[in-house]
Amino acid sequence: MKYWIYESPPHGYARVHQANCRYCRDGHGNQRIEFHRSGTWLGAFGSLDAALSFASARERRSVVVCRRCISEGLEWGENAGPA
Ligand SMILES: [Zn+2]
Numbered sequence: 001m002k003y004w005i006y007e008s009p010p011h012g013y014a015r016v017h018q019a020n021c022r023y024c025r026d027g028h029g030n031q032r033i034e035f036h037r038s039g040t041w042l043g044a045f046g047s048l049d050a051a052l053s054f055a056s057a058r059e060r061r062s063v064v065v066c067r068r069c070i071s072e073g074l075e076w077g078e079n080a081g082p083a
Contacts, residue, residue, distance in 0.1 A: 002026075003051040004043035013062040014055040019044055021069035 002019040004027050017024035024030075027041040045051035048070070055063040065071075 002044035002046060003048050004041050004045070005051055005055045006039050006041055007055075007058070008039040010038055013064060014042075014058065015064050015066055016048065016051045016055060016070065017066040018069040021066055023066060023068065 004017050004019060004024050005014050006017060006024070006029075007014045019026045022030055024041075027043055029041065042054070043051065045054065048065075052063060052065075
């Protein structure tokens with residue numbers, strides 16, 4: 001499984017998705033869902049840890065994981081926002 005990071009500048013967070021997530025679609029996103037259109041996909045990463053490490057190293061963004069594809073409500077960063 002590969003993982004992608006979605007960075008959303010206006011909201012200041014990065015969210016990690018599995019490549020097969022319907023929101024990610026291997027970095028293409030989902031045009032039918034009013035997902036954040038101003039962000040950037042970064043990837044692919046070979047493991048969740050690799051994606052999280054990369055995301056955490058970028059500035060001071062909050063890093064969260066997608067609750068649909070990774071779930072668990074795991075959060076990284078001091079100011080992780082709502083899903
Ligand atoms: Zn996802």
